[in-house]
Amino acid sequence: MSEVLLDVRGIDAWYGRARILDDVSLEVRRGEVVVLLGRNGAGKSTTIKAIMGLVSRGGTGRIEFLGRRIDGLAPFRIARLGLGYVPEDRRVFTGLTVRENLEVGRQAPRPGLPEWTWDELAALFPNLAQMPDRLAGRMSGGEQQMLTIARTLMGNPACILLDEPSEGVAPVVVDQMVAAVDRLKAAGVSILLSEQNLHFARRVADRAYIIEKGRMRYSGTIEQLEADADAREQYLAV
Numbered sequence: 001m002s003e004v005l006l007d008v009r010g011i012d013a014w015y016g017r018a019r020i021l022d023d024v025s026l027e028v029r030r031g032e033v034v035v036l037l038g039r040n041g042a043g044k045s046t047t048i049k050a051i052m053g054l055v056s057r058g059g060t061g062r063i064e065f066l067g068r069r070i071d072g073l074a075p076f077r078i079a080r081l082g083l084g085y086v087p088e089d090r091r092v093f094t095g096l097t098v099r100e101n102l103e104v105g106r107q108a109p110r111p112g113l114p115e116w117t118w119d120e121l122a123a124l125f126p127n128l129a130q131m132p133d134r135l136a137g138r139m140s141g142g143e144q145q146m147l148t149i150a151r152t153l154m155g156n157p158a159c160i161l162l163d164e165p166s167e168g169v170a171p172v173v174v175d176q177m178v179a180a181v182d183r184l185k186a187a188g189v190s191i192l193l194s195e196q197n198l199h200f201a202r203r204v205a206d207r208a209y210i211i212e213k214g215r216m217r218y219s220g221t222i223e224q225l226e227a228d229a230d231a232r233e234q235y236l237a238v
């Protein structure tokens with residue numbers, strides 16, 4: 001098995017006095033696409049935000065990325081180490097063009113990692129390639145979602161955290177997202193994505209975790225989860 005890139009061990013997370021995550025652990029290995037599944041409000045976004053240092057963790061547990069501890073680091077430092085984050089609310093700069101949005105995300109190249117050029121991003125997201133000068137505020141939700149991912153890639157990450165990439169986008173965009181995730185994986189970028197249902201996840205992911213009420217309930221390959229009707233019924237059925 002390949003090296004563990006992102007190692008999350010026993011973390012909690014709090015919003016004020018409300019404990020949202022309880023002893024959550026997960027790992028992402030080099031080259032893997034891992035999905036974090038769970039119903040509405042289960043704690044998927046909070047897990048991703050906790051990894052990025054965006055929510056209070058109460059000092060428990062530890063998080064390692066590329067063999068170094070990142071819990072306690074400021075979010076921008078974590079991003080600079082090569083951990084990209086695409087939040088669930090797409091945050092494009094609406095007054096900037098596609099190309100300008102991408103420039104904003106540019107970071108120094110990182111040894112051993114693909115350096116994304118406009119041509120490579122254009123191959124990854126063909127629809128963005130057709131509108132380099134379009135204002136982001138005039139794009140559809142799905143196009144904005146693609147642009148947010150592309151902008152994150154401009155930071156040359158080793159791993160990206162994708163929060164519900166298929167949520168609220170048209171089926172045709174979901175297909176493009178599947179193709180993009182496959183090509184990212186082929187380019188050596190590891191991915192942790194969150195999803196509410198299995199439909200998108202089963203098309204892209206190697207392994208799955210399921211979180212419920214802030215606790216990790218399930219871990220297995222996608223094939224194991226497909227074969228486990230009880231787990232799906234218990235943790236994912238709505």
Ligand SMILES: Nc1ncnc2c1ncn2[C@@H]1O[C@H](COP(=O)(O)OP(=O)(O)OP(=O)(O)O)[C@@H](O)[C@H]1O
Pocket residue numbers: 015018020038039040041042043044045046047088164196
């Ligand atoms: N800023 C906040 N303040 C207080 N509680 C919050 C806050 N954000 C989320 N929560 C609570 O934390 C819990 C987990 O929320 P989270 O957003 O992580 O869920 P999720 O699995 O991402 O759900 P969804 O599928 O709807 O995106 C929920 O009970 C939610 O109400």
Ligand SMILES: [Mg+2]
Pocket residue numbers: 044045046088163164
């Ligand atoms: Mg969420």
